[in-house]
Amino acid sequence: MTAKRKTVKAKAPLKNPRRAADQGLALLLEEVAKRKKMVHQYLKEKDRPDKFKPDDIYRGVHSYLGAGGKSLRPAVLLFSCGAAGGSEERALPAAAAIEVYHTWTLVHDDIIDRDSLRRGIPTVHESIKRQAMKKLGLKEAEAGHYGISMAVLAGDLQQGWTISLLTELVKEKGVNPILALQLILDLEVxxxxxxIEGEALDVLFSKLPVQQLSEEKIIDxxxxxxxxxxxxxxxAGAMIGIDQPNAKHPLVEALSAFTSNCGIAFQLQDDILGITGDQRKLGKPVGSDIREGKRTVIVHHALGEAGAADRRVILRTLGNPKAPAGDVKRTARILEEAGSLAYTADLAQKYVRKALAALEPIPLSDYKKLLLSWANYMINREF
Known part of the structure; x- marks a missing residue:
């Protein structure tokens, strides 16, 4: 038995489209913040300080959860549940699970990318390294290995916590047990x-000449x-909404396609912000993707459009961790002048349009309106 869908009467369009967009964004961010509060309160209730040991592991597990992330994934899971006619309250354990799951991927990603900053604070492995130097008296190299080791283990524990949270769908919320098992299978397989394939390809691609890659491979x-x-x-949100482990249900298919296409748009915008964003808002150094040698659509496009001299600048800077700040800035300028940032922004908009088309079968409701605003936020956000 699914909850009655919350419907709304369509409002007359506002005369000022810009004002309407701003109001829609403000409402979206307000509603996302409410879901973040719900999810994090639930995680506090399910915290296991008696199990998450020693202290370095506990701090590693909780570091990013309290560091100011937007919690977009759990919010969109809850919105999708509501859009499919379900109760957000029943889906809360799954929303908490996806928040923890996403967090372990960040912990491991920061190790792979050798990043020292995330969300404006030291990354998990960097923070533990600093503590090890201070409290254990380790030298920098040994403390670095210690920090990486503990961060890997903290991420591993977060994966286990994710599964534990998904079981609460059955134990606490009365969700169909077969559905809960299906969600665990979907997530863990x-x-x-x-x-992991995507992360591995990201690392592999950074070692290959960009010319060997295609835009299709990068998008994949x-x-x-x-x-x-x-x-x-x-x-997951849609399945919980209909309380069926049926991936072929029209509502599930529509919401899956919608969020899938929005996910690509999100990453394309992320790549743009990695070059043009405000470091204070991003919480990480602007230009780090260039030094790390990330093979993005932006870089791929620029190498096809820029002149020979500019291509040489890009290629000598890309993947050079010691590249001077001037070279990084010059490369960023070349990427913009080649039209590659605009090209990537247009591509992100195309994926959002595909997402919006996929959402058309979903009945009008407050939740659908939030999802529509969320799709536009994917390509208009500044951090």
């Missing part, structure tokens, strides 16, 4: 394999890294 890698988990958020 389909999503996990896609995500981006979807596996980012889109697969967003797709799961929509699919």
């Amino acid at each position: 389909d999503v996990q394999c896609s995500l 890698m981006l979807w596996k890294k980012t889109g697969a988990l967003y797709q799961f958020a929509g699919r």
